[in-house]
Amino acid sequence: MSEALIQVSHLKKYFQVPKHKDLFVRAVDDVSFDIPEGEIVGVVGESGCGKSTLGRCIMHLTDVTSGSVTYKGKDxxxxxxxxxxxxxxxxxxxxQNPYSSFNPRHTIGGTLMDVTKEYGMNKKEGQERIVDLVGQIGLDPVVLARRPSELSGGQLQRLAVARALIVNPSFILADEAVSALDVSVQAQILNMIMDLRQEYHLTMMFISHDLTVVEHVSDEVVIMYLGKVMEKGKAVELFDNPLHPYTEALMSAKPREKPDQETNRIILNGDVPNAINVPPYCRFCTRCRDFIPGVCDKVAPQLKQxxxxxxxxxxxxCPA
Ligand SMILES: Nc1ncnc2c1ncn2[C@@H]1O[C@H](COP(=O)(O)OP(=O)(O)OP(=O)(O)O)[C@@H](O)[C@H]1O
Ligand SMILES: [Mg+2]
Incomplete structure (x- = not known):
């Protein structure tokens, strides 16, 4: 097995509720997983389960409450x-929004040149790098003279990937990178990412609320619910044999591949508990079809192998 490029250990990120000293949103609550070198780890879960907060903690865009993130063994x-x-x-x-990666008043070429300058490339190196990358993402260099508003969302998202690749990174975190695009463009961008991944030997974390997207790209999958990991494992194993009732429900909601295919859609009943008052027992038990009274509403299940x-x-x- 490949070594972990990134290790997330017992990571917590709590946000204090304004004007309530003792109340916290437990956005990420004791999350641990590895991102092995050269692999793509998909992180899936419903809106508000803490995916972006987890990503921001890994990228050091926000302080962590406790726990650690290591990159090549360094905390x-x-x-x-x-x-x-x-x-x-x-x-x-x-x-998710490629428009946020580009200055609306600058040309695409201008923004990309700024990035090359920031990382110490001279003008010639920068120009060569950008033209190379634009070719690799399947666009014509004429796009470099345009402003973001003169491009489609799909073209701009390709360029956002190119922007991330300028400095030859080891790791890319993609947060809902294709969610705003229509399905055919999504597939093109995902295929492009898969090609570039080989070429650049990339390690990635791919956040999405869409299981189909994650299945398409991931080697490993982490399923999150209200700040906690519910299930994680190799993508092939997890998609063949989902065990957690939450994962089963997410999988049952995937669109059918053929119109005549039967679906046994599991409807998630009940409410998502409030992220501020998360229960000290299983967070999913209010919606779980396999709920065991006296057990699931008493004790928090541990993540077990x-x-x-x-x-x-x-x-x-995993009974206790
Ligand atoms: N800066 C913040 N201050 C307070 N609460 C926050 C902050 N950022 C996120 N949260 C809360 O943390 C929880 C997790 O939010 P997060 O954005 O990480 O979820 P997500 O899984 O990325 O959702 P989505 O799929 O909608 O992007 C939510 O309850 C959210 O309201
Ligand atoms: Mg998010």
Whole structure:
């Protein structure tokens, strides 16, 4: 197995509720997983489960409450801004809205040249690098003379990926990078990312609320619910044999591949508990079809290894 490029250990990020000293949103609550070198780890879960906060903690864009994030064995969760600048070179991000990666008043070429300058390339090196990359993402260099508003969302998202690749990073975190695009453009961008991944030997964390997208790209998958990891493991294993009732429900909601295919859609009943008052027992139990009274509403399930790399936090699967 490949070594972990990034290790997330017992990571917590709590946000204090304004005017309530003792109330916190537990956005990320004791999350641990590895991102092995050269692999893509997909992080999935419903809106508000803490995916972006987890990503921001890994990228050191926000302080962590406790726990650690290591990059090549070095704890980067507590380092200063100056030292982090060096790590930024190796760790880049692609966001959902590509317009946020480009200055609306600058040409695309101008913004990309600024990035090359920031990382110490001279004008000639910068221009060569940009033209190379634009070719690799399948666009004509004429796009460099345009402003963001003169490009489609798909073209701009390709360029956002190119922007992240300028400095030859080891790691890219993509947060809902294709969610705003229509399905055919999504597929093109995902295929492009898969090609570039080979070429650049990239390690990635791919955040999405869409399981189909994550299935398409990931080697490993982490399923999150209200700040906690519910299940994690190799993508092939997890998609073939989902164990957590939450993962099963997410999978049952995937669109059918063929119109005549049967679906056994699991409807998630009940309410998502308030992220401020998360219960001290299983967070999913209010919506779980396998709820065991007296167990699931009493004790928080620990994430336990069920086989090889497959881990699940569920009393039904791993009784105490
Ligand atoms: N700066 C902040 N201050 C207070 N609460 C925050 C802050 N950022 C996020 N939260 C809260 O933390 C929780 C997790 O939010 P986060 O944005 O990480 O979820 P997400 O899984 O990325 O959701 P989405 O799929 O909608 O992007 C939410 O309850 C959110 O309201
Ligand atoms: Mg998010």
């Amino acid at each position: 980067i969760s507590g380092i200063g801004r100056k030292e982090m600048k060096e790590y930024r070179r190796h760790m880049q991000m692609v966001f 069920v086989s090889g790399d497959h881990w699940v936090a569920c009393h039904k699967i």
